[in-house]
Amino acid sequence: MPNRIIWMQFLLYLVVGGLSSCVDVGGFWLLVTMSVPLLAASVMSFIAATMLNYILSYQVAFVRGLHTPSSELVRFWLVSLFGLAMNTLIVWLVVGVLGATPVAGKLIALPIVLGWNFIGRRLFVFHRDLPPPALAHLAKLPKPVIHQSERDELGSL
Numbered sequence: 001m002p003n004r005i006i007w008m009q010f011l012l013y014l015v016v017g018g019l020s021s022c023v024d025v026g027g028f029w030l031l032v033t034m035s036v037p038l039l040a041a042s043v044m045s046f047i048a049a050t051m052l053n054y055i056l057s058y059q060v061a062f063v064r065g066l067h068t069p070s071s072e073l074v075r076f077w078l079v080s081l082f083g084l085a086m087n088t089l090i091v092w093l094v095v096g097v098l099g100a101t102p103v104a105g106k107l108i109a110l111p112i113v114l115g116w117n118f119i120g121r122r123l124f125v126f127h128r129d130l131p132p133p134a135l136a137h138l139a140k141l142p143k144p145v146i147h148q149s150e151r152d153e154l155g156s157l
Contacts, residue, residue, distance in 0.1 A: 005128075005129070005130055006122075008130060009061055009062070009122065009128075009130055010118060012060050012061040012130070013057070013060075013061040013062075013117075013118045013121070014114075015056075015060065015061075016053060016056040016057055016060050016061050017053070017114045017117065017118070019052065019056060020049040020050070020052050020053040020056065021049065021110050021114070023045070023048055023049040023052050024045045024046055024048070024049035024106070024110070025045070025103065025106055025107065025110070026045075027041075027044065027045035027048050027049065028041050028042060028045035028102070028103070028106050029103060031044055031045060032102055032103075038091070038092075038095065038102055039088060039091075039092065041102075042087065042088050042091050042106070043084065043088065046083075046084050046087055046088075047084075050077075050080045050083075050084075053080075053117070054073075054076055054080075057076075057121055057125075057126065058126065058131075059131070060131065061121075061130075061131070062121060062122070062125070062126030062127065062129075062130075062131070063126060063127035063129045063130070063131055064126060064127070065127060066125070066126055066127045067125070072125060072126070075124050075125045076121070076125045078124075079116075079117065079120030079121060079124055079125060080117070082116065082120070083113045083116050083117050083120070086109070086112060086113050086116060087106075087109045087113045090105065090108060090109035090112060090113075091105035091106055091109055092105075093105075094108050094109070
């Protein structure tokens with residue numbers, strides 16, 4: 001069941017991250033088209049997306065209460081700021097060094113930062129449990145069937 005919880009949580013976080021990424025990329029595009037400097041646009045869109053991500057993270061994918069509210073928020077922003085540094089560095093490298101478009105840089109950075117954010121939130125910010133509605137849904141899903149030949153193969157590893 002723990003593996004199922006991680007996968008379900010990751011899938012839920014993909015929704016959270018996907019919505020946040022839409023805000024990030026859309027806001028970035030809007031700011032760049034308004035002649036906001038590249039790195040400033042990257043930072044501003046990332047902050048807006050992160051605020052949305054915090055709210056959706058504890059409503060959809062994670063359970064709050066592992067830390068005090070203030071500690072949780074500090075931990076969340078520390079994970080997010082590291083993600084921001086990764087995001088900004090990748091955008092700068094892809095645009096400045098490789099000569100790609102700013103949106104291409106942002107799109108390359110997104111899956112890398114998404115992976116970091118999921119791991120960081122799961123390990124350092126929130127409980128590793130699913131929120132009750134998601135856990136109830138997971139309990140209703142059929143259990144995977146493992147055939148004897150697969151068990152034998154797994155046992156020999």
